[in-house]
Amino acid sequence: MAKWLPAALDYIAQWLDFQLRSTGQPGxxxxxxxxxxxxxxxxxxxxxxxxxxxxxxxxxxxxxxxxKTFTAAGILKLREEGRLSLDDPAGRHVEGLDPGVGAATLAQLLSHSAGVTRDGDDTGQWMGRRPFLNQRELRAALARPTPIEANTRFKYSNHGFGLLGLVIEAVTGEAYGDWIRRAIVEPAGLAETAPDMPAAGATPLASGHSGELPLGRRVVIPGDTPTHALASATGFVSTAADLARFFGQLDPAAKRGILSVASRREMTRPQWRNPDAEVERHYGLGTMSGRTAGLDWFGHGGAFPGYISRTLVLPGHDLAVSVVSNAVDGLANPWAEGVAHVFATFARHGAPTAKVEGWAGRWWSIWRAGDLVPMGGKVLLADPALATPFLDAAEITPAGPDEGRITRAQGYNSHGEDVRLVRDRRGAATELWYAGSKLVPEAKLAAEMKKRYGG
Structure with a gap:
């Protein structure tokens, strides 16, 4: 384990607790x-x-x-067993497809470059207005022409991964859920993962939630809807821990994995750039990839009525991060990338030395909360309200147990000014004086504000 990792993990837990409270998310x-x-x-x-x-x-x-990543792993597993090729046209395995859909290769379906419709002509399953498609309905949709030609650009498609589920069934002679559980989920050691709902071992299930608008309050979205023929695209039920375990095994450098190193490299290698997007992102074979805070990552995200989830693997550090949230406006995406930012900051500065360890703590003013976070031989003043809490963080260099100086800060901050801690008789810090401003613990500020402003 990297020396800085325990301190980073401690701060991630503190930061996420603050984020949940400040954003009003369910969980x-x-x-x-x-x-x-x-x-x-x-x-x-x-x-x-x-x-x-x-x-x-x-x-x-x-x-x-x-x-989709589980399905992609299944296709690569079948390729390793010699039961199919990524160059196979889908029509070799599944009958009744539109000629353009049937000509799409498995590699094109895996990389969302087959030109297949995203969700068909009626996407009510994503709005809670209709059930997810059964196999007859999916096959009918796949018998229609593609909106664009294959191999022209990245075009995300749930129907395309539904088709890959049909390919798995045709090649194995088993139901998708049965085979993927036996060939991928169980060998990966995932005891809390199932391909769809309802499913044994898939409870307890956290309820999903709507946003606060338009009702002015959140309502529960149960989340137990089965996805039928689209399970291979969107059906999985899991925990953050199982997702971190599974995606970590896809790292080509991982010592243990359900796929060969060559297959893992092929899955995680960028294939197509996401066009017309402000943030640079790529897609491989059932995996997304990008770069955050100077760290390369691969993984995937998920959005289901009532839920948002995100998983990142940081290959250079042998780390996998998964964040799952239970609301349609859940912040799993910025929180997962925020974790990557925290890791990058600790990796740059290193584990805190004994000289600065006593400076840790959260301090409040009526403007905001600030976190003193020791790392290396300095202390950073983080903003836990931000999705990237160390953005423009001032650096304090302690001159002793309770006195220090702001030695790095952006121009609107208080570069060069003094910082000191005030302690009680037992040695517990009770105040932080930062460039002339007194910050106090949360409970003390709450009592002060109630006395001053009422409420």
């Missing part, structure tokens, strides 16, 4: 795996608003398009 779970072993697993919030059940790491979530 989230974070898990981090290092070299396949879970080193952080924390749950925040509630499993269902209006109930009394606290969210736990054992609650399952609908992880939606993470399903």
């Amino acid at each position: 989230c779970v974070v898990a981090v795996a290092e070299k396949g072993e879970i080193v952080l697993e924390r749950a925040f919030g509630t499993a269902a608003l209006g109930g009394r059940t606290a969210l736990t790491p054992r609650h399952r979530f609908r992880v939606a398009s993470h399903s």
